[in-house]
Amino acid sequence: MQKFMSKLLEQFIAFQKERSLYEHAVALLHWDLTTHAPELGKEHTTETLAYFSTKLFSLTTSAQYGEMLEKLAGPEEYESLSEAMKVTVDRFLKEYREQARIPEDFYSELVTARAQSGQAWEKAKRASDYSIFKPHLQKMIELSRQTAAYTNPGEETYNVFLNQFEEGLDSDTVDRLFEEVKAGLAPLLKHIRNSRHPDWSIVSGDYDIDKEKKVQDLLLEYIGFDFNAGTTGESEHPFTTELSRHDSRVTNHYSPSDPIDYMFSAIHEGGHAIFQQSIDPAYENTAAAYVNMMGLHESQSRFFENILGRNVNFWIPVYDRICDLMPGLRKVPLDDFNLLINDVKPSFIRTRADEVTYCLHIILRYELETAIFRGNADVSDLPDMWNDKMEQLLGIRPENDADGILQDMHWADGMFGYFPTYLLGSIYDGMYLKAVERDLGSIDSLLAQGRVKDITAWLQTNIQQHGSLYPAPKIMERIGQGNISAAPLLDYFNSKYYKLY
Numbered sequence: 001m002q003k004f005m006s007k008l009l010e011q012f013i014a015f016q017k018e019r020s021l022y023e024h025a026v027a028l029l030h031w032d033l034t035t036h037a038p039e040l041g042k043e044h045t046t047e048t049l050a051y052f053s054t055k056l057f058s059l060t061t062s063a064q065y066g067e068m069l070e071k072l073a074g075p076e077e078y079e080s081l082s083e084a085m086k087v088t089v090d091r092f093l094k095e096y097r098e099q100a101r102i103p104e105d106f107y108s109e110l111v112t113a114r115a116q117s118g119q120a121w122e123k124a125k126r127a128s129d130y131s132i133f134k135p136h137l138q139k140m141i142e143l144s145r146q147t148a149a150y151t152n153p154g155e156e157t158y159n160v161f162l163n164q165f166e167e168g169l170d171s172d173t174v175d176r177l178f179e180e181v182k183a184g185l186a187p188l189l190k191h192i193r194n195s196r197h198p199d200w201s202i203v204s205g206d207y208d209i210d211k212e213k214k215v216q217d218l219l220l221e222y223i224g225f226d227f228n229a230g231t232t233g234e235s236e237h238p239f240t241t242e243l244s245r246h247d248s249r250v251t252n253h254y255s256p257s258d259p260i261d262y263m264f265s266a267i268h269e270g271g272h273a274i275f276q277q278s279i280d281p282a283y284e285n286t287a288a289a290y291v292n293m294m295g296l297h298e299s300q301s302r303f304f305e306n307i308l309g310r311n312v313n314f315w316i317p318v319y320d321r322i323c324d325l326m327p328g329l330r331k332v333p334l335d336d337f338n339l340l341i342n343d344v345k346p347s348f349i350r351t352r353a354d355e356v357t358y359c360l361h362i363i364l365r366y367e368l369e370t371a372i373f374r375g376n377a378d379v380s381d382l383p384d385m386w387n388d389k390m391e392q393l394l395g396i397r398p399e400n401d402a403d404g405i406l407q408d409m410h411w412a413d414g415m416f417g418y419f420p421t422y423l424l425g426s427i428y429d430g431m432y433l434k435a436v437e438r439d440l441g442s443i444d445s446l447l448a449q450g451r452v453k454d455i456t457a458w459l460q461t462n463i464q465q466h467g468s469l470y471p472a473p474k475i476m477e478r479i480g481q482g483n484i485s486a487a488p489l490l491d492y493f494n495s496k497y498y499k500l501y
């Protein structure tokens, strides 16, 4: 914090506070709608949500806000700002200017088209019929292209999308990283495909959902989730809502027939929440407290879920306690459990994929997105292109569009450039793993000793406390890992899976 605060900065901080109050209300209403709201109450809550969202939008697009940002960006004011406040001014001014370049009637066309596209996608997916979605996808592609032309004139369209979700990365870097992953995984997958796979019938049974919830709480506590600054809920798809560093909420979806999947959702969402809980309180009401870099966020949730959670040593100190809570798991020895949670097998659906083939699901989407925006691929050809790529990358071919191009909602929302952030998160994880082992020693022995919270503390100190102050390339530099590379992730996969298979 600077010693002398200008009148302007004081005003701006008050404005930021107001902005965060609206954001809090919007997030809380959204959480309520997707978790606890009774069916009949939803309409009114939706109306309230729309009201506060509109208020928030007019606040952040108001002339007053723009003027304050422009003035703070002037050399006199800017130089006296704290690092977090500089980032706030840079990011919000960029966002403000971009937003201001979008004509109002175009924006409302976009909002309407997005809503229609979402509905068409749902219908198409249910019917497994791409033709229902095709015209809407065409429209979302055109509108997204146009949006980028308005907000960032003269820039390469796909680069604009990438930057929107992961600041500091360009498409040349992503091309290079994904090529590395693709080439590096081919021999491992070939080896695994010819190996024996575990028998899942060993976990079949009827499990008690209330007990699953208790296991979830145990796992969250185990990795360092702070229940005084967070809570849990239930929803169709697991997600995390971040209201503030003192209030992070994770949801889960439980199933009586699957005693494993929800555990990994808990660890994954718990990772997102711990990140939020660990941000330096000094960043309150600054942009550093909002982690809008999706690759960075995913790198935390995936580190917990995959690097820690899919390591057998993670389970050694708690497996007995978990079996006490869920006696049905007693029949599954830890060694078998380990084989199940690391069963690498090509499958159609991304969200159910293992940690290795998952990477190829993302590369498939990335290559299609770049084919659309750099190569003008025809939407009529996309389902076949999808299936061909799946065959080429994973050796399997979907028999219908629901298992293929219609499985994800991202494109229906116009969220092009989002998918790559999932894989970027895993690539960063490989690099963190190297740094953690350099600083704390073997992760296997730390985990086996029940010291998972030491690893959490490392992540908090080196990454999480900074919120979104540093983009990924800067973080890698700070933890002594140099240029972003996929090699550490590939080393991790190779050393782990050649032992298991």
Ligand SMILES: [Zn+2]
Binding pocket: 268, 272, 298, 301
């Ligand atoms: Zn996530």
